[in-house]
Amino acid sequence: MPFILQERVSLKSFNTFGVEAQARWFAQVAGAADLQRLLDDSRVRDLPRLILGGGSNVLFAGDFNGLVVRICPRGIDDLGQIDGARLIRVAAGEPWAELVEHLVRSGRPGLENLALIPGLTGAAPIQNIGAYGLEVAERLHAVHAWDPVSGMVQDIPADQCDLGYRDSRFKRQIRAATVLGPQTLPVVLAVTLRLPQPWRPVTGYAELERELAARACPRPAAADIFDVVCSLRRRKLPDPAQLGNAGSFFKNPVVSREQHASLIERFPSIVSYPLAGGRYKIGAAWMIEACELRGVTRARAGVYEGQALVLVNRGGSTGADILDLACEVQERVQMRFGIQLEPEVQIIGDSGRLLSS
Ligand SMILES: Cc1cc2nc3c(=O)[nH]c(=O)nc-3n(C[C@H](O)[C@H](O)[C@H](O)COP(=O)(O)OP(=O)(O)OC[C@H]3O[C@@H](n4cnc5c(N)ncnc54)[C@H](O)[C@@H]3O)c2cc1C
Known part of the structure; x- marks a missing residue:
């Protein structure tokens, strides 16, 4: 079906x-042909x-104030x-x-830890x-992206995507573009996923391991992991259909060994996880809670009571309300711990500018 260009859409x-x-x-x-025709349209080209x-x-x-x-x-x-x-190539x-869910139920396991995202x-x-001990980096074979400069679809192998913790070359390119203008950002049209054979469960994530043990499931099938991940997520995270949110608003900050030692000295119960190379990931939710922000409401925006990393729209909140709250969280954490929380969510400004992330 050809695209329809609409003006002033909510x-x-x-x-x-x-x-x-x-x-x-x-x-x-x-698809690519539609995209090319759309971006050639004089009403939106620039x-x-x-x-x-x-x-x-x-x-x-x-x-x-642009084209979505x-x-x-x-x-x-x-x-x-x-x-x-x-x-598996997926559009x-x-x-x-x-x-x-479709792949797990049809006997093609490998993504079950990433259920319900x-x-x-x-x-x-x-x-x-x-989520739950797995990143898509471990299952990605290639990205098929339309390049607005050449107008061609390129196959980008996974190892050229620079995938890191909630990051990629694409996200870095988006971050670097101060204006989301007629630019060079690639548009992903499909991905090819790589499901290792034979399948092996990924159960090292502590919360997942505990829940499988509680269900007396020592040798879980992919469907067991899928079910456990779904039930853990339903317990912890608000359903956006009931309470507006975008999952974790902030990333867990990563600090050096020296910074970690100094944090532990000052805050012995701070939550942290060792990473390769001597660095540490610090639990952002723990720091937000320590600032007594869990459950607070400002205007109609809030810090979710069940998980302090999640900011929510308690009903009728504006994007600016949520952004103000995010800034307050950042300032309080910075003041108490000397750590700048980085948003995981992409913040889109009112005149087409990308504010941060
Ligand atoms: C309740 C909840 C739980 C969540 N849990 C997790 C979690 O466990 N782990 C996790 O990693 N994330 C989680 N998220 C965040 C989110 O679901 C993921 O980041 C998801 O991949 C975003 O997909 P989207 O299609 O909604 O992207 P959008 O929000 O539409 O876009 C996100 C960014 O990607 C760009 N983009 C989107 N599509 C394309 C494309 N085809 N080509 C080029 N650029 C594109 C956009 O420009 C934007 O910069 C959660 C969100 C919610 C609401």
């Missing part, structure tokens, strides 16, 4: 915070541009077994959570989604 139902914001122009496209998936990792601080392009091609192709893995518009598949490599 983005409320296109972001999981459920905040009101208007796009100056809006279109949904299903405007700031935002590529949108499920809107579960963005905060609109205000209206977007929602990427929604569909399709799942099983490419068979190649070099000790099953390769960018496939909802990630449905994909994971909202959003579309095209966004999975953007911030290298991860």
